Structure formats: structure tokens, C-alpha cells
Amino acid sequence: MNWKVLAGGLAVLVPLIVVLAMGFGKDPHAVRSPLVGKPAPTFALKAVDTDQVVDPRLGQGKPVVLNFWATWCQPCKTEHGILEWAAGRHGKDVQFLGLVYEDTKVRIQAFLKQYGSGYPTLVDVGGKTAIAYGVGGVPETFFIDANGVIREKYAGPLSAPQIEERVQRLLAEKP
Amino acid sequence: MLGVYLMIFAASNAGDVLPVSELPEPAKIVGNPKGSTIALGPELEAITEAVGSRMRCPVCQGSSVSASPSEMARNMKAQVKEMLADGYTEEQIFLYFEASYGEFVRLEPKKEGMKWGVWLLPLFAGIVGLLSIVGVLRRYLASSLPTSDDSQNAEMVEYEAELLRVRALVSGEAVSDAG
Numbered sequence: 001m002n003w004k005v006l007a008g009g010l011a012v013l014v015p016l017i018v019v020l021a022m023g024f025g026k027d028p029h030a031v032r033s034p035l036v037g038k039p040a041p042t043f044a045l046k047a048v049d050t051d052q053v054v055d056p057r058l059g060q061g062k063p064v065v066l067n068f069w070a071t072w073c074q075p076c077k078t079e080h081g082i083l084e085w086a087a088g089r090h091g092k093d094v095q096f097l098g099l100v101y102e103d104t105k106v107r108i109q110a111f112l113k114q115y116g117s118g119y120p121t122l123v124d125v126g127g128k129t130a131i132a133y134g135v136g137g138v139p140e141t142f143f144i145d146a147n148g149v150i151r152e153k154y155a156g157p158l159s160a161p162q163i164e165e166r167v168q169r170l171l172a173e174k175p
Numbered sequence: 176m177l178g179v180y181l182m183i184f185a186a187s188n189a190g191d192v193l194p195v196s197e198l199p200e201p202a203k204i205v206g207n208p209k210g211s212t213i214a215l216g217p218e219l220e221a222i223t224e225a226v227g228s229r230m231r232c233p234v235c236q237g238s239s240v241s242a243s244p245s246e247m248a249r250n251m252k253a254q255v256k257e258m259l260a261d262g263y264t265e266e267q268i269f270l271y272f273e274a275s276y277g278e279f280v281r282l283e284p285k286k287e288g289m290k291w292g293v294w295l296l297p298l299f300a301g302i303v304g305l306l307s308i309v310g311v312l313r314r315y316l317a318s319s320l321p322t323s324d325d326s327q328n329a330e331m332v333e334y335e336a337e338l339l340r341v342r343a344l345v346s347g348e349a350v351s352d353a354g
Contacts, residue, residue, distance in 0.1 A: 034277045041275075102246045127250035134275035135247075136233035 033134055033153040040064070040144045041132040045122035048100065048108045054122055056097055058148040063170035064095045065163070066142040068130060070103045071111040073138045075157035080115050086163045087119040094167055097122065101130045101138070145173055201258055205270045208262030215260065223256040226265050230255070230272065231282045239282055 035041075044055040056064055067083055069076040080098075087096035096119035100108050105123065112121060124130050133142060136155070143152040143166050151173075152166060202208075213219045227241035232248040240248045240255070251272070258268050272280045284293045 032277075033275075034273070035275060126253070127247060128254065130247070131251060131254060131272075132275055134233070134277070136276070 033150070035134060035142075035150045036153060038150060039148050040066075040142065040150045041129070042148075043129045043132070045099070045124060045129060048105060048121045048123050049112065049117060054120055056095060058144055060148070061146050062093070062095050063146050063167075063173075064097060064142075064144040065167065065170075066097050066099060066133075066144060068099050068101060068124075068133070068135050068138050068140045068142075070100055070138045071107040072103065076139045077115065079139050079157040080111075082158060082160050082163060084116045084118045085160060086167060090167050090171075091119065093171055095119075099124050099129060101127050101135070143167075143170055145170055201261075201263060201267070201271045204274050205263065205267040208258075208264070209267060210259075210262045210264040212262040213260050219256060219260055222259055223252060226255050226259065226268060227252045229265075229282050230269070231276075231280050233276055233280065 040058045042055070042058055044053050046052065047054050056066075058064060065083075065086070067079070069080065083096060083098070087094075090096075098119060098121040100121060101124040103123070108121065108123065133140075134153075139155075139157055141154045141158055142150055143154070145151050151170065154162070154166075158166075213222065224241050227248075228239045230240040230251065232238050232240050232243035232245060232251070234245050234247045235243045238248075240251045255268055258271065263271070269281060278284065284290045286294060
């Protein structure tokens with residue numbers, strides 16, 4: 001046996017296996033964001049249905065579920081129904097907000113007419129809010145606690161149990 | 176309808192042109208601009224392009240903001256341009272984007288601390304590879320060329336052959352003399 005070759009191979013493979021093993025236990029959708037644990041960027045955007053400018057008043061005593069989405073995003077269609085359900089269930093205690101980017105008002109209105117609009121939908125023209133939140137695609141959801149601090153960023157469509165679990169976590173925290 | 180925690184302002188009649196003044200100003204994140212303001216024009220365009228070429232597009236596969244045609248990249252480039260025009264330096268601009276995207280947004284990692292490894296390890300690996308190739312080549316050449324031992328052996332063989340020939344001649348002459 002060539003011990004030198006074996007030692008060289010192990011020197012390359014072992015660190016690689018360790019790095020991969022460290023990632024196995026993690027949820028690939030629970031994206032590490034530099035904003036987690038920090039105050040959520042504030043914003044004021046126009047609501048698509050009323051044309052009124054909405055300031056979500058982050059950190060004013062109510063947790064916020066902020067969902068970035070677009071009508072051209074297929075997984076967003078499924079997720080929208082789940083968010084509608086969650087907003088109906090927790091709307092009194094948690095503020096749900098939809099934030100649409102890279103889209104048109106006509107398409108958004110048609111989408112909401114078809115799939116429902118149980119919570120405010122704001123339009124991020126110019127994408128500045130998406131940039132401030134470090135959005136890299138849709139859907140992405142931010143869970144913001146009652147103090148206005150981002151607790152989690154989730155990339156990809158959320159299932160009902162996933163939303164429920166996270167909302168319960170937000171509600172369990174005292175402001 | 177929007178809930179008690181939403182403050183609703185009177186809508187403007189400006190269609191989709193939205194005030195986003197509530198967004199954090201770059202100055203709140205990276206301090207006041209440290210550079211000079213740049214007027215709109217070819218210089219601003221060129222610097223924006225250069226900064227964008229070093230900034231990663233977050234919705235693309237390893238592409239820069241300057242190279243990507245995506246709307247996200249266009250929005251980021253517009254913000255870079257705006258900040259350059261306001262006098263923010265390239266480093267301040269990267270720090271601003273890093274606040275939301277992390278260092279991932281830099282196509283070139285910072286040259287500091289452990290991150291030097293990203294720059295130096297490929298160089299180190301290159302040097303090790305080159306030395307290995309030189310070593311292998313040297314061994315190959317050494318095995319294919321005759322060594323000093325080989326030439327000494329050849330001389331020895333030649334010498335012994337010559338000795339045998341002389342002995343044969345000498346013994347032949349002795350036989351003929353006796354005859």
C-alpha cells in the first residue's frame with residue numbers, strides 16, 4: 001500500500017466530509033442572513049388595492065410576517081393560499097404583509113382577485129426594499145418580532161406547519 | 176382593514192412612483208459620504224460599471240451586477256449609481272450592500288485575516304503542483320539518462336573485453352612459439 005498516496009487522499013477527503021456533514025443537519029431554506037437579530041429595515045410603500053402609502057410600524061408591539069413574492073413565481077401561488085389561511089388564523093396578533101417586487105400592478109390585482117387578499121399587499125417599485133432586506137429570490141419570508149427585530153429569514157415556499165411553528169415562536173416572545 | 180399597527184397616509188396621484196423615504200438612508204449604515212460627488216455623465220457611468228462588475232448579482236449564478244440583465248441586478252446598479260453620485264466611496268457602497276446580503280455580495284473576498292487564505296491557497300497549491308511536476312520530470316530524466324555508475328560499468332566491460340582479447344593474442348603467440 002502506498003502510504004503517501006493514502007495520507008494525501010485523506011488530507012483532502014476528511015475536511016471535505018466534515019464540511020459536508022456540518023451542513024446535513026441544517027434546513028437549506030433557513031437562510032443565514034446578516035439581518036437576523038437586527039432591527040428590520042423600515043419602509044413605507046403603496047398598497048396595491050388602495051393606492052395608499054402604508055408604513056407597517058415595525059417594532060410597535062406586534063410581530064410581522066413579511067412575505068416577498070411575485071405573480072410570475074409559481075411556488076408563490078401555493079404559498080399565498082397558506083399565508084391567507086395563517087393571516088385568517090393569527091391576523092389579530094400578527095401583522096401579515098405581502099411585498100411584491102418586479103411586477104406590474106395589473107398582474108398583481110388580477111392575482112389577488114383570483115387567490116384572495118386577506119392582508120395588505122404592497123408594491124416595491126425600484127426594488128429598494130427588497131435590496132434593504134437582502135432578497136435573493138421569491139418567495140422569501142421574514143419573521144419580525146414585536147420589537148421590530150428580524151428573527152428569521154426563510155427562502156422558498158412555506159407550508160402551513162412551518163408558518164404555524166414560526167408564528168407561535170413569535171407569539172411566545174414577550175415584547 | 177389594515178389593522179391598528181398600520182399607518183396609512185394619503186395617497187399621492189403619482190401612479191406607481193412611491194416614496195420610500197422610510198428606508199434606512201445609507202448614511203445610517205455606513206456614515207456620511209467619504210468621497211466626492213460625481214455628476215451625471217460618462218464618468219459616473221464608467222465607475223458604476225466598474226463597481227457593479229465587482230458586485231455579485233444575488234439572483235444569478237456567479238454573475239456580476241454589471242453583467243446580469245436581471246431586474247434585481249438593474250435595481251442594485253441603479254442604487255450603486257445613486258450612492259456614487261452622492262459621494263459614497265466604493266468601500267462604503269460594498270459595506271451598505273453587505274449589511275443586507277453579507278459578504279456574499281462581493282465577487283472578490285476581502286484581503287484580511289483568514290480571508291487571505293482564499294487568495295493565497297490557490298497560489299500555494301499552484302507552487303506545490305509546479306514543484307511536483309518538476310520533481311517528476313527530474314526523476315524521469317534521471318532514469319532515462321546513463322548514470323556515472325552505468326558509464327563506469329561500461330568502461331569496465333570494455334576493459335575486460337580488451338583484456339581477454341590481449342590474453343588470447345598473447346596465449347596464441349605462445350602456442351605458435353612453442354610449435
